[in-house]
Amino acid sequence: MPTKTKTLLIPTPDGQADAFAAFPDRDGQHPGVLLYPDAFGVRPVVEEMARELAGHGYYVLVPNIFYRHGRAPVIELPEHIGAETRPAVFAQVMPMVKAHTSERALLDADAYLRFLTAQPEVSAGPVAAVGYCMGGALAMRTAAAHPGQVAAVAGFHPSPLVTDAPDSPHRDFPEVTAQVHLGLAKGDMSPETLSELNQALDAAGVSHTCEIYPDTVHGFTMSDTAAFSPSALQHHWERLLPLLDRTLTNS
Template structure:
């Protein structure tokens, strides 16, 4: 969930506990015959501090249990930040053979969780506070943090640096993923965004203009209500990928903004699982 939404307010339950999130994801895995129903037992999770130009960012690091090396993935959370549901996403992805870092984007202001309890995107006071936090994340700061997070991942002995790295963003962090691909084309081989906000704009720094600087394959999953609000964005993205000769899947899902995040009012389990399957296909094809 991010600052882009329809007229009808969204409410997100950020208090989703680790146990309830695990049960929800395990049930989904069981019903879809995925082999990660017991993924928590297969993953080592560590709370870490990552040194950056502006201090130390708190983050969660996930890796498969046992000995070996695996590709790295930087998983940017949505605007509500590092919290249980994104920890579960990191854990679930790590169980499929990746070393995953989920940072707190707002570490300069406070440690995660930034928001606890239900969050109403229709609450103007609460949204105002969130926008103040968002304003602290300039492009320069995001780029510096991305560099620090990728450096941290590559310093982990469990990361296979011979293989490409992935980056994924949700809602307001969709542009962060595009920026990472342009910042480190030598390292990023796969980019995924889910209901990303602001991927196409008329500004000179629009994320879609960075595509030619990348060497990655892209997955851009667009919410149906975002598509209604900006119907030309998908076509601009497709044309930009084609012009840059970047392999990309750009698709509008029959689900609303925030559909991939459990606890969101817009959460759509079938669409979320299909998006998850597409993410795994992207990584298997480009990070192996």
């Protein structure tokens, strides 16, 4: 269906986060989806994915998770992030990633959800948190912190969810009531870590699927990177859309 887009400013305890929103171009209200981008941030490929999702009947909010460092695009990105440009891009991105602590992530998640559910185009009821790369971990943290509000989580080629850190995302799995789908590239985690992840989700009673997408490398959904796989992107839609349909539109 046709969609509309707009840019917005989200009030947060640390200032204002700029954001991109896409939603159906028709009257009425639509289930809300909070979409966390990967570490490369809000950019045309992510905005296009938000529009695609909005075309299926959702209001999609994409915050600039690095707003403390400036408006998106926070750094200048090449049109295509390949092997030659990746080191220079990461040199700029990684300090911002490290500065985005779990404390900041939780403050922001609260602000993002409050803003999302207050939009006039967003219907009452549960929302979803969807994330890519580091956004996958942010989506899981959001669901754990807001179990009564987040009914679905989807993370694709997520950053580590099981670590030795005291604030590792897996330690909060017992708080998650959402249905979860994790779509992994083969190299995203070792078989041992994947087993530990599944055990942690099972022990927490989380309804989940963890799937290794065939013939993929980390970042497979992003068409502006060398990791992109068109078939894996399609596979991601085939997993994401039914999850949202059964948790949001039929709730």
